[in-house]
Amino acid sequence: KKIPEWITILAASVPMESVSQDLLETRVKRDSRLKARLEAIVRRDHLSSVSSSDLRLAMEENELDPDRLMGVGGKLRFEVDDIPQVLYFLNEDLFTGSLSKTGFRADKKAAR
Numbered sequence: 001k002k003i004p005e006w007i008t009i010l011a012a013s014v015p016m017e018s019v020s021q022d023l024l025e026t027r028v029k030r031d032s033r034l035k036a037r038l039e040a041i042v043r044r045d046h047l048s049s050v051s052s053s054d055l056r057l058a059m060e061e062n063e064l065d066p067d068r069l070m071g072v073g074g075k076l077r078f079e080v081d082d083i084p085q086v087l088y089f090l091n092e093d094l095f096t097g098s099l100s101k102t103g104f105r106a107d108k109k110a111a112r
Helices: 003-013 018-030 032-044 052-061 080-090
Strands: 094-096 103-105
Touching: 003 018, 003 032, 018 032, 018 080, 032 080
Parallel strands: none
Antiparallel strands: 094 103
């Protein structure tokens, strides 16, 4: 029930093409893990002050292609298969090991 509301809140912080919003809603409704990740993103409210240039830079740092994932005006755009990776990215679950410089994905996160 809350999924459309969460997507609206997310899109207010990180503008997203309407087609991508529709794809996100459909996919999240079918996957409880993605739903939990979307909820976590909205509850943390950490994206409200992130600019599209910050988003682009962070994508590059996490080896994501901003030219593919960002459309006109810096709006997020993605395909169905991109959704898990985009949600990991937006929830800051992608990181690089400080020693190995290897990229990792965190499945659970607790504040230090």
